Amino acid sequence: MDRNQIAKWFKEPSKMANKYSLHAIYFCTGCGIIEVPPVITARWDAERFGVIPVATPRQANLFLITGYVSVKTLKAIIRTYEQMYEPKYAVAFGSCPINGGMYWDSYNTIKHLDKYIPIDGWIAGCMPRPEAIFVAVTHLWTLIDKGMANGYERYKKYYRAYRRNQELALGKLEWPPLYPIGEHTEGGECD
Amino acid sequence: MVGRILQFVLYPLVALAIGVFFLGLARKITARIQWRYGPPLVQPVIDMIRFFYQKSVSHGPVFAVGLIMSLAGSIVVVLFLPFGSICPLSGSGGLLVVLYVMLLAPMGIALSGGQGANPNISIGISRKLILALGYEVPFLLVLLTVMTHYNTISIVQVVEAQRDIGWSIASLPLFLSGVSYLLILPAMLGFRPFDVSTAPQEISSGPLVEYGGKYLLMATIEHALLLFIDIALFVNLFLGGAGNPITFFVKMLIVFVLVLFIHAAFPRLRIEQAIRYLWKWPTALALAGLIIVTIGRS
Numbered sequence: 001m002d003r004n005q006i007a008k009w010f011k012e013p014s015k016m017a018n019k020y021s022l023h024a025i026y027f028c029t030g031c032g033i034i035e036v037p038p039v040i041t042a043r044w045d046a047e048r049f050g051v052i053p054v055a056t057p058r059q060a061n062l063f064l065i066t067g068y069v070s071v072k073t074l075k076a077i078i079r080t081y082e083q084m085y086e087p088k089y090a091v092a093f094g095s096c097p098i099n100g101g102m103y104w105d106s107y108n109t110i111k112h113l114d115k116y117i118p119i120d121g122w123i124a125g126c127m128p129r130p131e132a133i134f135v136a137v138t139h140l141w142t143l144i145d146k147g148m149a150n151g152y153e154r155y156k157k158y159y160r161a162y163r164r165n166q167e168l169a170l171g172k173l174e175w176p177p178l179y180p181i182g183e184h185t186e187g188g189e190c191d
Numbered sequence: 192m193v194g195r196i197l198q199f200v201l202y203p204l205v206a207l208a209i210g211v212f213f214l215g216l217a218r219k220i221t222a223r224i225q226w227r228y229g230p231p232l233v234q235p236v237i238d239m240i241r242f243f244y245q246k247s248v249s250h251g252p253v254f255a256v257g258l259i260m261s262l263a264g265s266i267v268v269v270l271f272l273p274f275g276s277i278c279p280l281s282g283s284g285g286l287l288v289v290l291y292v293m294l295l296a297p298m299g300i301a302l303s304g305g306q307g308a309n310p311n312i313s314i315g316i317s318r319k320l321i322l323a324l325g326y327e328v329p330f331l332l333v334l335l336t337v338m339t340h341y342n343t344i345s346i347v348q349v350v351e352a353q354r355d356i357g358w359s360i361a362s363l364p365l366f367l368s369g370v371s372y373l374l375i376l377p378a379m380l381g382f383r384p385f386d387v388s389t390a391p392q393e394i395s396s397g398p399l400v401e402y403g404g405k406y407l408l409m410a411t412i413e414h415a416l417l418l419f420i421d422i423a424l425f426v427n428l429f430l431g432g433a434g435n436p437i438t439f440f441v442k443m444l445i446v447f448v449l450v451l452f453i454h455a456a457f458p459r460l461r462i463e464q465a466i467r468y469l470w471k472w473p474t475a476l477a478l479a480g481l482i483i484v485t486i487g488r489s
Contacts, residue, residue: 042226042227047222059402
């Protein structure tokens with residue numbers, strides 16, 4: 001933390017605290033789990049930047065999805081994302097959540113994760129090196145500073161479209177809508 | 192009169208500041224022992240600011256009331272503990288009040304967790320209460336020994352008595368009791384190897400699993416105050432208290448770092464292993480200490 005940031009701390013304490021206290025919940029769906037332990041342990045110590053893994057979505061504000069997303073795990077991902085408290089940031093790690101990656105023609109994986117939950121940042125690669133998480137964190141800081149990491153606001157605004165996409169992939173959802181979706185609500189298209 | 196009111200207001204804040212400093216120090220020293228650089232010392236403060244500004248969902252009225260109850264209990268206990276020369280509530284029965292009101296903190300968390308209705312909370316609460324059953328036995332024996340030896344139930348008088356005859360832990364009759372208190376201190380603070388109730392890998396941090404936002408802020412404050420209470424009680428009873436707050440703080444710091452080394456180096460015990468340990472060595476030492484003191488008096 002720089003000394004010349006103290007003025008910013010007094011001006012926007014919520015934004016600065018969100019930047020430097022990213023409590024991460026990892027959703028390791030398949031590959032990518034092996035890149036996370038070096039990041040949080042002695043090799044690349046992520047706690048220097050305030051990034052620390054927590055065990056429950058209630059305490060977290062950074063959602064890291066690593067590896068491919070099958071239809072079955074998508075349900076768990078949506079529920080985890082909706083349980084997190086705002087402001088919350090989602091980062092997809094690896095090329096599979098971006099466009100399907102090497103599972104581009106699989107019948108059972110989701111190709112574009114951004115259709116189902118809003119993603120604030122992508123880390124491309126198959127698999128990215130652990131350092132890529134730090135690059136992502138510093139980029140996320142810039143986005144938070146500029147107010148561009150607003151995935152949770154997009155989710156609220158276009159919830160009707162997100163919900164429709166989720167129902168297209170999963171069939172009828174077992175849980176009630178997070179935000180009210182009226183018959184005549186103005187909901188934009190997200191894809 | 193004004194000074195007394197100022198003490199009432201400022202002393203819990205000082206206790207909170209020391210507890211939060213200890214939380215940051217715990218993360219930093221643990222990181223250094225694990226060959227990491229570690230977060231800045233103010234990291235808990237940054238986290239607490241974020242918790243304050245984050246939205247949160249309540250699970251019902253008792254969800255908040257239980258947390259407030261445990262926080263209130265902790266603040267009352269703090270007011271009864273002498274901190275150097277500062278002691279706002281120096282009643283004659285300080286030790287007994289502390290003994291009873293200390294139970295409010297885990298009970299409040301248990302009450303609040305019950306409203307959360309998460310199975311991990313129930314497991315965490317049951318583990319916490321079983322662990323409390325484990326360390327309360329040697330803890331009560333140790334306090335009974337101290338009360339019998341000094342023939343008083345006032346913490347202030349215990350501190351004053353030590354000013355003449357030296358630290359209790361250095362005197363023969365109370366040496367075993369002091370060692371016993373040190374052995375159960377990690378269990379009272381919820382540090383490893385006794386962090387069974389808030390194990391993040393097994394039960395998703397136990398009672399804390401449904402807390403987020405402002406509720407997590409209150410839980411963090413409660414934890415910080417708990418750190419202050421248990422260590423300050425040890426310093427008062429066994430390390431002779433102190434004449435001024437700075438010496439007292441240095442003594443607390445030394446005890447805390449000692450506990451922290453155990454925290455950083457040991458893995459977690461299972462609950463029945465923890466009970467077996469707590470009811471064997473600390474209880475045996477505390478019982479031996481009580482017998483020595485009783486024989487010495489008669």
